[in-house]
Amino acid sequence: MIRRLPHVDRVGIEERAATLGKRSIKTTAKQQGIRLAVSMLDLTTLEGADTPGKVRHLCSKAVCPAPDMPEIPSCAAVCVYPAMAGVAASALAGTGVKTAAVATGFPSGQVSLDVKLRETEDAVQMGADEIDMVISREAFLAGDDARVQEEIVRVREACGDAHLKVILETAELGSYDHIRHASMLSMEAGAEFIKTSTGKASSGATPGVCLVMLEAIRDYAHRTGRQVGFKAAGGVSTSKAALHRLVLVKETLGDAWLTPDLLRIGASSVLNDLLMQYAKTETGRYGRSEDFSKE
Amino acid sequence: MSERLAVRKTYKLWIGGAFVRSESGRHDRAGDFNIPRASRKDVRDAVAAARKAFGPWSARTAYNRGQILYRAAEALESRASDLGEPREVEQAIDVLLHYAGWTDKIAPVLGGVNPVAAPFLSFSLPEPTGVVGVIAPDAPPLLGLVAEIAPALAAGNTVVAILSDTAPLGGLDLAEALGVSDVPGGVVNLLSGRRSELAPALGAHRDLNAIVDASGDADLGAELDRLASETIKRTRHGAAATTYDEAVADALSRLESVTELKTAWHPIGA
């Protein structure tokens, strides 16, 4: 089967994404937007140096990001490596914050399908509510769309009741045409969410990349009636960037997607910037890093 | 009431947007000042800085480069009294302005659409050649230097210039004025030292794309040509511009000598 790539005009889409970045989000809209963004965070730690202690601190922060600002909601999830899934699940039990585990040889995906499935099953068994898998870029770049999809279908089965997010690793795909194509492949194979990046590559959820994927989600929903979620990961490190992504979603998919069930932001450092900006809207003061806990 | 002691000036080389001493630590005298005597390694560092700056500089829109050069002229104008003899400085600023206005006009004048005898859209676009080495003349020290570097910058190149060894202060002061403009680090690099040592070092550097020689020294010129042949560098030799009119009269030739022409073809036909 010879692949047929869809057409995405890069100059046009980047212009649109940039224009949407000029929306002025002030006062009450800024406050609401920040609270919404916090509620959608998958607070993430994916380091070789992660330990149970570190993960527990992060979970605590995700459940209650700002004790002195009780109107700030919990984050959506905590995202960790499979080895830490059990620790996270225990720490988060009963809080409503989900445990997300990366799996399938994250971030490169350069392991056998059997290993990917086994890793997924282990993570789910240890308490992961959500699995963030990586597509096989090796298969994708070779043009083997069938294999890309087959892996997603198999991992989805291995997830059982856990939800599956499919990471495209957009920086490695080559062009917006490829990103839209990979988005469609993933949705057709059963992804509950499609996600931009692992956060470990040279670039992540740039505005243009996000818009490409959001348009794909919109068209897929229109065609099939199924609403797939979107997760922006990588490069969303400031409140301004987070709010820009919310604008992109609002003006492409509409308000229906502005819920943690369909929209996530994968990040770590952005949380304190969101809290700092929120505090500024209340107090009028520009803040400092000591104003909020570092986990 | 005792007289106030002045804070004396230290002149530095300008490489990669930073003011540095020569890695060799050597110095020369220029009037009442110690100035750096650059070495071959400084030349090497300058070329590396210019190469690194070339990608981003040439990727800017022509309009943006024009804006930056215009603001550089603003920087010179406000420091005119530091830069040398007033009549010369005024003309140097006007030369810079002239070339600031060229940035978005090179393409329509040097480029164009080629009416090929086949169903293709064919066009030729002037592009910057890359890193341009400049051997500055001895006189006039500021105007002569600006006349050689402004065209290269306007065309989108980055520059490494070897200042006159008999009259380097104009160039070193220029560095300081440019250092507070919007010219990005590495786009212009200015080195003082012995021309006989530095010019061949620059001319021999394999990562240089072109040499613009205004030294007026025929033997040096010939040596630079020989060195250029090793990597087929583009070369231009010319007399120093001593007035504004001389600096702009042959603007197109100056621009041509540091641009490449890229011709592209695309079929017309569904």
Added chain:
Amino acid sequence: MDVRTSIVWDYAPAPESTDHVRLRDDYGLFIGGEFRAPQDGRREPTINPATEQPIAQIAYAGEADLRAAIDAARAAQPAWAALPGRERAKYLFRIARLIQERARELAVVETMDGGKPLRESRDIDIPLAAAHFFHYAGWADKLSYGVGGRAVAPMGVVGQIVPWNFPLLMAAWKLAPALACGNTAILKPAETTPLTALLLAEICQEAELPPGVVAILPGDGVTGAALVRSEGIDKLAFTGSTAVGRDIQAALAGREVGLTLELGGKSANIVFEDAAIDQAVEGIVNGIFFNQGHVCCAGSRLFIQESVADEVTSKLWDRMGRLRVGDPLDKNTDVGAINSAEQLQRIEALVSAGEQEGAVRRSIACDVPDRGYWFAPTLFTDVSPAHRVAVEEIFGPVVSVLTFRTQAEAIEKANNSRYGLAAGIWTDKGAKAFEVASALQAGVVWQNTYNHFDPTAAFGGYKESGFGREGGPAGLRPYLRVS
């Protein structure tokens, strides 16, 4: 803690502040480097079309005022032309710089006076106006290079009449090349939008432009006609409707006055089945709803290849639903106010005609303020090429959709118009884009984009959309006598 799913998010009002804007209550005519009371002209208020409130009193030029301005321009012209090009350049650089420095103020005033969204005046009109002055400043000492090496001389005194849709930008398009070439100029801004031209006059003073080099004479159609008729101008440049352009061309018959016209259009925006559809939809929106459709080159005839007509129309309608119509000073507004009550009536009349002819009209639902002139972005489908809404320029936020089967048909239909200003082509196939571009009778062809402007890119029409070009070296030509 769990307030997650109960947040409804919309944009709060984001009004641009106006307290840094310094406007006078009363503006005189700018003649001989100073503001003067009119000798025989009258005064009229200029209105904010979003609120219907007056902003300032404006002097209109009468015949005696016009005579004084022409005399001052004639007197100043030889010295201005005799300046070395590099000196004229420096005046123009100053003006460009001053526009940049006063950018925010100019953007707010432009929006208040004309009704366009602040985001557009801030991000497009004002920056481009500065860029035009920068670009032409750089030509002032390079004129021969711009005309193939021929010797040049200025035309002399030029009269320039500009429209209300891009007031400051059109003033820049006119004045910058004229001055660079050594002419002196008399600019007549549009009746409903004189303010930014008057601020430009202040900028000319700040730049120390020699008195008489530029005159700014607000007025109405009568003032414009008087300028056209007057003795003592060597060239006239007009941007506006084709109807008035015809009158001007007739009025100048038999006279040795150079003329350039930039007139109306009914530009075809053509979407092929192999276009990047979502970006094409965005381009359609930019093409017809940018500046409320008050654009001579607006893509008002949308031609969609039949195989994708339903998909594109449906996506377009959904996208139109997201347009934010309202207070032009709100930074989140996409579509502002219609420029005047007269223009609103014209749009309503043509849209009504469209419905009567049998085209199917859909207008988006939008909340607009009680006062002010507003028209909801509107889509006509089931349009036939003979319908008035497919033939006549509406100059409002109204797009007419027609379909085609083949490339040849698209080209034929697109060219089947008295106008020929612009066109858009949406296809992912470069070869097709260039072939269609070659075949279209339009002065500006945008491929996979629309409504992009640059000082270096010549702009102007074919056929009854006018003649002469603005931008690039071609834009020098009308302002020079060339041997």
